[in-house]
Amino acid sequence: MQRKIIHIDMDAFFASVEIRDNPQLKGKAIAVGGKADSRGVISTCSYEARKFGVHSAMPSAEAVRRCPQLILLPGRMSVYKEVSNQIRAIFARYSDLVEPLSLDEAYLDVTDCKACRGSATLIAEKIRAEILAETGLTASAGVAPNKFLAKIASDENKPDGQFVITPDNAAAFAADLPLRKLPGVGPRTAERLESLGLHYGRDILPWSLADLTEAFGKFGNSLYQRARGIDDRPVQPSRERKSVGVETTLAHDLRTEAQCASIMNTLLPELVQRLRGRPFKGITVKLKFHDFQQTTASGQANRISSDILDSILHTAWQRADGRRVRLVGISVALSDELPTRQLSFEFS
Incomplete structure (x- = not known):
């Protein structure tokens, strides 16, 4: 069937709730997010603000620069x-x-x-x-x-x-769809597609699945399917959580690996609290640099210790290339196994 x-x-969900609860904001450029002077980021904004180029995930300072009359509100989660x-x-x-x-x-x-x-x-x-x-x-x-x-x-x-x-018109719609609108097509993939003369779904149709896989790896299969309007994924009422993580955006950039390690240690108690004793099988450290590029490094582990974290952090830090760090995060990949003992955590 x-x-x-x-x-x-x-x-504009968050912004629309704020306007609903305060009608005086209607018709004005507003945004929900962190403070512009403390490394805040925009969560969402009204359509009036979007006319100035403001959008979600934009640094609040940049949003205010683009739209000086922007009304910036704290979130009410x-x-x-x-x-x-x-x-x-x-x-x-x-x-x-x-x-x-x-x-x-x-x-x-x-x-x-x-x-x-x-x-x-x-x-x-x-x-x-x-x-x-x-x-x-x-x-x-x-x-x-x-x-x-x-x-x-x-x-x-x-x-x-x-x-x-x-x-009846699904295939035709997909054929006319700009490839940049496809989920998973970021700036780099878009550049790669355009360099090959691939701009719309119809441009993908002459390509075989084998050729797309060779050119784009696993994403080649998604390109092949989506260009034809095909998606067999069912609607899943509940999705099993795969990971738990914590991160923090810093008021001031970090310049050394030791500073990053210190911030990681401050994040560990919250990570432990969120885990609630659930077993895990891997740890990932995330660093976002001052140019908003980011990197992650992972390792297999079923316990958290300073040695493990320092090793993973060192791998991530090697990619800094002199850049300062504005965000540090830690996450763990949850295991399907049931806990058989109390997990241990060693803080330094």
């Missing part, structure tokens, strides 16, 4: 979570197959839903109407026969819009 997938994406729970309760009225991607977006498989005479288009419209009525917020939706196309579609008529890709 052909799937009916809806991707719901709230419009407890409020956002409460609203997100309201929205998920609406989803549950239509399907048990709901896969949240974050607080403000989710996939729904409504293939077997009987509401609205089984029309995924009408179901999406009704969900959006109920979200507006019950939360005062707008949402955009994409309707398609698979997750990949539904997510692309939800961005077509933002904000407060909806776009439908039917099974």
Whole structure:
């Protein structure tokens, strides 16, 4: 049976909640994020702010430089979570197959839903109407026969819009899709694609799977499938957590490996608390440099000690090439095994 997938994406979620709760902000350039003078980063911003080039993950200082009248607000995560729970309760009225991607977006498989005479288009419209009525917020939706196309579609008529890709036009839509819009295509991959004369989905069609795999590795298979509008991934109501991590953005750049090691030690108690005794099989250290490039180094381990962390950090630090460090993070890859003993942690 052909799937009916809806991707719901709230419009400028955090910023929209702030405007809803303070109507005087309506029509103004606002953003939710950290302070501009303390290495803050933008979480999300209103569409008025986006006109100035402000966007999520941008340093707050840069956002204020681009938009001097920007109203920068601290986040209220407890409020956002409460609203997100309201929205998920609406989803549950239509399907048990709901896969949240974050607080403000989710996939729904409504293939077997009987509401609205089984029309995924009408179901999406009704969900959006109920979200507006019950939360005062707008949402955009994409309707398609698979997750990949539904997510692309939800961005077509933002904000407060909806776009439908039917099974009959899925292949044609994918063929006309710019490859830079494909999930997983970052700046470097985009440059590689363009250097080979590959700009749209249709440009991929003459390539064999073997040739794409040779040119792009594992990502070649994704290119082959997505260019044809194919995505067989099911909507997964619950996804098993694969890792636990902590990180911190620093008020001042670090210049030495020893300084990074000191920051890692301050992060360890929080990491231990988040693990809650769960076993793990690997450790990763993340460094983000002052030019916003980042690197990670990993090692197999089922315990945390200074020796293990120092070794992994040293590998990551070798890639600094004189650059200062603005963020340090540690994460562990969770194991499927059940804990058989109390895990030990050795702090220095």
